[in-house]
Amino acid sequence: MEYPVWQIPYFGGGILVAVIAVVHVFVAHFAVGGGLFLVLTEMLGHRRASRGILDYVRGHTLFFLLLTMVFGSLTGVAIWFIIALTNPAATLTLIRTYTFGWATEWVFFLGEIVTLLVYHYTFDSMERRRHLLVGWLYFGFGWLSLFMINGIIGSMLTPGDWVATGNFWDGFFNPSFWPSLVFRSLLAFSIAGLFAFLTAMRIEDDDLRLTLTRFAAMWAAVPVVLMAPVAWWYFGALPEISQAMITGRNNEIAPFLRAFLTAGPVVVAASLLMAARMPRSLGSLVAVLLLTAGFVQIGSFEWIREAARRPWIIVGHTYSNAITVADVARVEAEGFLKVAKWVEHREITQENRLDAGREIFVKQCLACHSVGGPSNDILPLTAKFTVVGMDSQLNGQGKLNDYMPPFFGTEEERGALAAYIVETLHGGAAEVPLAAEAVRRSGGTVDVPPFDPKADEYVLLAWNNLGMHCISDSDPFWILLPPANDLYCQLVRRGETPELVTEGVKITYRADDAFMNPSGHVRFWAFAESLFGKRLEANVGVSGNGLSGEMHFDEKLGAFEAGLIPVAPYPDEGGYNPYPLFTVEAHDATTGELLARTRTVAPTSTEMGCRNCHGGAWRVAGVAGFTDETSADVLAVHDRISKTDLLATAQSGKPMLCQSCHPDPVLGAEGKPGLLNLPAALHGWHANYLTDRGAEACAYCHPNAEQGATRCLRGVHAERGLDCTNCHGTLEDHALSLLKREDERGAPGAKRLMRQLAPRAVAGVADVNARTPWLGEPDCLTCHVDFQPPENDDAFNVWTGDATGLYRMRRDDMGALMCAACHGSPHAEYPAVADSGYGENRDNIPSLQYVGNAGPIGSGGSCGLCHVGTDMTAGDSAHHPKGFR
Structure with missing residues (x-):
């Protein structure tokens, strides 16, 4: 942020640093371990009076000098060069903090240079004791260089108290200093043995070669064995977040951890093989393979150590994108573009939005990501997102998957970055939402059954128990909820004292012809047995009900009910219609005489917004439904986050019912012990990606977008300007209310x-x-105190105690009529919107039939509908107080 960023989009800065650093570290560790190897091998030669061993040491010294002194010095300079270009802020922090430490290390390095040159050029001319002393001095200077570098580099991963104090010694002798020093020393000794194999293979004398390869095998293998307990000590010194990264939170580490754990045993086994007598040609091949295994070992170790720092470059101080903790508050308050020094655009306009997004991308993303390159290529990682989805991903970045830094900046800047990634990097056009009138199928005027208030003896009130049933037609992969809609009705015999009819009648229901064949449009029935453990006939739901049949009386509710009707929002003529209509009829059970007839909607939608973040298009009519691409990605993400194998299981023909693992009261599913219930898990997770939004956050997932093809909230509350947040709170509020209950019952994932x-x-x-x-759920009486018009419009945080208090389950004060019988379904209360786009007054048919307007049954002085010939306006209503206002 304080410095210009070197732009290398294809490779990204991280891969160049990694390649140069691993090569240098490999050679640098050889410089340390090899120094001890040289002097001890020379001592072995003198002890055995072996000219062959001494000649080998002299030759190995020249190889050692060229590799460690010349090539090692060049790679060391290269590291300084590359880190100064890719992350100058962190580099400067290390220089300023550890100036004395760097100066000391350079003195030791100078000592290495001098003593190694003396050691090599005086090998046969200096007196033995003095020559060995020079060798010991070289090793001492080399190990002290490691000592200094270990303290400085280790503080980037485990800075300890340095973050708060800034004290040199607090940072240098950080929590991982000693285990890291011992681990690296052992690694250096092992690498010395690996390089010794390579030079020993040049010896022609079989006995001498065998002697030195066995000596080198001890050097290569023994330190690796000792490294195992030291590695555990080292791991225990790391902060909890770094331990979590290594053990699975950061999926990028997994292959390198496997490589590290594999390379060690390979080095030990192959070293023991080298100790056996074998042909020189085969030994040379094994020596090269051993050196490769050693490179893999140290390379994977360094990669793990670097990745374990995520999302930091200096833990607790500087993020990987060079933004310091001290800068965050200012960036969040003023905006990244206003605070950053090396940017062109300070303000975002419609004209420069993508250019500003590119500048933010360069400063906040290129440090770790490449564009089309070999390291953390951002293109496949972001290909599936819409702009809305990308913005949400950036919003949640660094919260739950905390190996990435959060996005720093304003909402406007976040949107610009999302647009740049989607529209420029992926070449996609901005997604323009279709106008409501373009996507909603015009159904004309809905047929309202006749009712003669003078002649008809019965009133048949029918309704759906939810304003919209949301189902996922992602059947081959997973199911959130199956096709399952519920219809209710109550039959009233009109008179001076109306009577609720519960016996001697037969109530039937039937979907309109266009919706009688849902199995022709969704694949649920092909997978029903796997999902629900029962084979279902086509167009028969999990309760045994089909698209037509008889409703059964529910004593508890005092109403007739047909549950889990498998209706889908796809008419046979094609397209999408989330408002299927059902005809409900009451017949005399003995004579079959038609007593009453009405129609009601069974709203069902597949316009769920998973595709915003999980990729894929709409499956049906460009407005709704799950494609296999979307469905598969949902499972792939679940597998990555939760370490499951759901996608592979689904691809083998066994899709997943979400509630088979996650408890959920809506299906009476107990789930697996310890897991969050499904609504808490879904809302809790996604709330972290959709913060600081209003009702639009709900509409990203639920089918209630103003310009979408469905409208969940379309009752009187929506007509008066209320939205989801008035009753359920914002998504954060909603999620917390669910998560708190899960936390209280001890579900371990709630706190996270x-x-x-x-x-x-x-x-x-x-x-x-x-x-x-x-x-x-929100209680109607929170706002409608004593059934009066509300004085406020905030029902959040006052919940019904159990199912009996729910609006959709509640009955009037007499325990007779259900509230929804007269007031309409939840979210679609009378008067619902006049035109849903699929037929005028589709939600208001019963009220239009019996009252003549879209208001609640009995409103506007229409009590005579049931109370024939009786003036009911003189006293209070028996249904509920204030019923006659």
């Missing part, structure tokens, strides 16, 4: 999802009232 969420409707998390999904 809650950690980054702050409520917006109340002062703090402690003020959020916990609730159980589907059972603890």
Whole structure:
């Protein structure tokens, strides 16, 4: 942020640093371990009076000098060059903090240069004791260089108290200093043995070659064995977040961890093989393979150590994109473009939005990502996102998957970066939402059954128990909810004292002809047995109900009910229609005489917004439905995050019912012990990616977008300007209310999802009232106190105690009529929107039929509908107080 960034889009800065650093570290460790190897091997030669061993040491010294002194010095300079270009801020921090340490290390390095040159050029001319002393001095200077570098580099991973104090010694003798020093020393000794194999293979004398390869085998193998307990010591010194990265939170580490754990045993086994007598040609091949295994070992170790720092370059101080903790508050308040020094655009306009997004991308993303290159290529990682999805991903970055730094900047800057990635890097056009009138199928005027208030004896009230049933037609991969809609009705015999008819009648239902064949449009029935353990006939739901049949009386509710009807929003003529209509009829059970007839909607939608973040297009009519691409990616992401194998299982023909693992009261699913219930898991996870938004956050997933093909919230509350947040709170509030209940019951994942969420409707998390999904819902009487017109429009945080308190389950004060019978379905209360786009007054058919307008049944002085010939306006209503206003 303080310095210009070297732009290398294809490779990215990280890969160049990694390649140069691993090569240098490999050689540098050889310089340390090889120094001890030289002097001890020379001592072996003198002890055995072996001219052959001494000649080998002299030759090995020349190889050692050229590799460590010449090539090692060049790669060391290259490291300084590349880190100064790719992350100058962190480099400068290390220089300023450890100036004395660097100066000391350079003195030791100068000592290495002098003593190694003396050691080599006086090999046969200097007196033995003095020559050995020079060798010991070289090793001492080399190991002290490692000592200094280890303290400085180790502080980037485990800075300890240095973050708070800035004290040299707090940073240098950091928590991982000693285990790291011992580990690296052992690694250096092992590498010395590996290089010794290479030069020993040049010896023609079989006995001498065998003697030296066995000596080298001890050097290569023994330190690796000793490294195992030291590695555990080292791991224990790391902070908890770094341990989590190594053990699975950062998937990028996994292959390198496997490589590291494999390379060690390979080095030991192959070293023992080298100790056996073998042909020189074969030994040379094994020596090269051993050197390769050693390179893999140290390379994977360095990669793991670097990746374990994520999202930091200096843990707790500087993020990997060079933004320091001290800068964050200012960047968040003023905006990244206003604070960063080396940018062209300070303000974002419609004209420069993509250019500004490119500048943010260069400064905040290129440090770790390449564009089309070999390291963390950002193109496949972001190919699936829409602009909305990319913006959400950036919003949640660094919260749950904390191996990436958070996005730093304003919402406007975040949107510009999202647009740049989607529209420029991927060449996609901005997604323009279709106008509502273009995507909604015009159904004309809906047929309202006749009703003669003078002649008809019965009133048949029918409704759906939810304003919209959301189903996922992702059947070959997973199912959130199957095709399953619920219809209810109550039959009233009109009179001076109306009677609720519960016996002697037969209530039937039937979908309109266009919706009688859902199995022709969704693949649920092909996988029903795998999902629900039962083979279902086509167009028969999990409860045994089909698209037509008889409703059964529910004593508990005092209403007739047909549950889990497998309706889908796809008419036979094609396209999409989320408002299938059903005809409900009441017949005399004995004579079969038609007593009453009405129609009601069974709203069902597949316009769920998973594709915003999981890729793929809409499956049906360009407005709804799950493609296999979207469905598969949902499982792939779940597998990556939760270490499951759901995608492979689905691809083998066994899709997943979400509630088979996650508890969920809506299906009565107990799930697996310890897992979050499904609504808490879904809302808790996604809330971290959709913070600081209003009802639009709900519409990204639920089918309620103003310009979408469905409308979930279309009742009287929507007509008066209320939205999802008035009752359920913002997504953060909603998620916290669910997660708190899970936390109270000890579900281990709740705290992690809650950690980054702050409520917006109340002062703090402690003020959020916990609730159980589907059972603890907003209570109508929170706003409609004593059934009066509301004085406020905020129902969040007051929940029904159990299912009996739910609006869709509640009955009037007499325990007779259900509230929804007269007021309409939840989210579609009378008067619902007049034109859904699929037929005028589709939601209001019963009220139009019996009252003549779209208001609640009994409103506007229409009590005579049921109370024939009786003036009901003189007293209070028996259904609920204030019923006659």
